[in-house]
Amino acid sequence: MQSKLCNLKGKGPRELVSYKEEATEMGGYFILNGLERFIRPIIMPKRNYPMSTVRSSFSDRREGYTDKAVVIRCVRADQTSLTVKLYYLSNGSARLGFWVQGREYMLPVGILLKALIDTTDREIYANLTSYYNEKYEKGKGVVGTPRIGDRAQIILDELHDLSLFTRLQCLQYIGEHFQPIMRELRNESHYIVADAVLNDYILVHLKNNFDKFNLLIFMLQKLFSLIDHTSVPDNPDSLQNQEILLPGHLITIYLKFSIKLLWCSASVLSSEGI
Template identity: 35%
Template sequence: FIQKKFQISKNFILEIFGIYLSQPHFFLKNKKIKKIPRQCRELKISYSGDFLLGMSSISGKFGKSSFIYKIGNIPIMIKSVKCNLYQQKKKQLIEIDEEEIEMGGYFIINGMEKMIRLLIVPKKNISFTLSRLTNTSRGDLCTTLSCSFRSVDRLQTSRTLHLHYLTTGSVHARIIVQKKEFFIPIIILIKSLIPISDKKIFEFLTKSLSKDKFFRNRIMAMLKDAHEICDLKTQTSVLKFLGKIFKNSFEIDSPDIKSIGEKFLSNHILIHLGEDRESKVKLLFFMINKLLSAQKKNSIEDNPDSISSQEFLLPGHLIMVYFKERFENSLNSIFNNKESNLRISYDFNDCNKNFQKQFYTNFLSKAFISIGKGLSQIISTGSYVSNFNHEISQTSGLSVSIERINFGRFLSYFRSIHRGKFFFELKNTSGRKLLPQSWGFLCPVHTPDGSLCGILNHIASSVLVSLSN
């Protein structure tokens, strides 16, 4: 998502080829000196590195020129690859007055030690069948039964797809786009992905249960429901139908309604599979069969409170998603604006020797300087106010201040896991219970009394968090 090329005018192209992060440092008498965490604690400053943006311009007057700009500062996690303490031995740490046993994993913001909480989220790329009373409030025809799938791509962007079983026997997909809910018949979604006939859909869904009248009747109800809403003769007509629904939800240069439908499928439907649409359709078939099996009581429902259905939202994942969203928003705010494009073209084609400085002052600083400040705000306050399109369980309480009363207290922060603000306010106690499946993974004793009981838990000492994607 970093490499972008913009055609500003006929004779001018601006290309972003990368972003860079330097190690924390400061200058003393024109000499570059490494910054260490101890100095930041004593001076009440942030332990951060320079955030650099690499750009190149191609113009008819000057040819191609590349340059790198500093667009802010980014907090550096202690003992990370960019930290000056990385791979330092005990003797070296003692010589610079650092802790002999420095674990890292936290940030220093204005002299305060902060860490991003380990939040519990539903396990990615796995379908879950749930029966909840709140599902009936989604629509007049919705029942309590639904099948959910949290799709997460390699950049940790997540999109959750919900399939709802209706009282009519049909199945509708519930999708959230720009914080708005949309219900779409599942057959329309399937036919928009690949060109497939009704007969093939019927055969695929009843392949293993061809003699089961319950399944056959439900599939017929789905097909009938879809034909009443949309023209399903061709894939193009279905894509245009989706484009009309989501035309106000996407910023796209092309006026073609079909391209809006294509973008919706790429950005919101099972994004972990990329552009492999046949695999997406097969996964939708599997989710439909699982939902209908649960409705007929042929399979049991999944338990979202079980630790086998959960995973952690790691600090690096949250920061990655934040960078992706804010970086793309900053680029779109500048280069999709016609007035900005004319100004950029003017500055580069009618410039003097200081054209790079003028360009930085006018455009880059305004667009990107808020990225570093926003990340510092998330770490220091644990909350933010922005149009954050990523699905995140809460927008406050994301970070916590570290207390160094003793080493045990310090260590407990890195073993703590939080169920989420939603369960803290929930009157139901199902999210607080310690289930037998948690034995060996969660400590059955280490949880606070009062309102946080069962919400703030701690992993066992022998547990390791897997980083495999």
């Protein structure tokens, strides 16, 4: 009704009544063979925006997980997306969950922070307990509370318990655990596998590791703010937190997935000499 091809387009109230329509008819829907039809688009979470979420299913992941997390749907330039979840643990630490080949894997967030850039424990602690004002100057704020400091120390202590002190050690750890999963890279070094994990599965809408590091810091601060009740959960049903998945984007995603599946199969067969 009232579309460019509709015969009621541009008609006034009297003309609408003569066509046996309401004088205040606003249109916006379709009638086909006398039946009203609707176009129902696919609604997706807002892209590249970390949302605080409280969901009981989060606590069912593993023992020690709570019902609180920060979720972000990362969208690449080709419109393919990958969702990353930062879970809060009951001991004050956090785990980053991401999907690889249809399965969700969780890593201590401290490992990823150190694997992304060459940084120190002191720098990580300072970033977690600081904020940036309007002039992009670092300082103490609502996130710089003793609780935040305690949680930051717990995250760093987990690295020490695993004997991970440098970036290379963290990359080695990631590569060792994901090399059996990524079959196309099983003949590569652990460092190459780790770089592939960071590039292809961690905050994929960002290409720079420093940007990924800063976003992880922000997500941790937002998660801790949710825990301390200094912020409220984002409403996933709000229009500002949603977007429509367009048909062209859906076709692009399907084509990329099909091509990638063929490429992975060919790589595995080639490595096996078939």
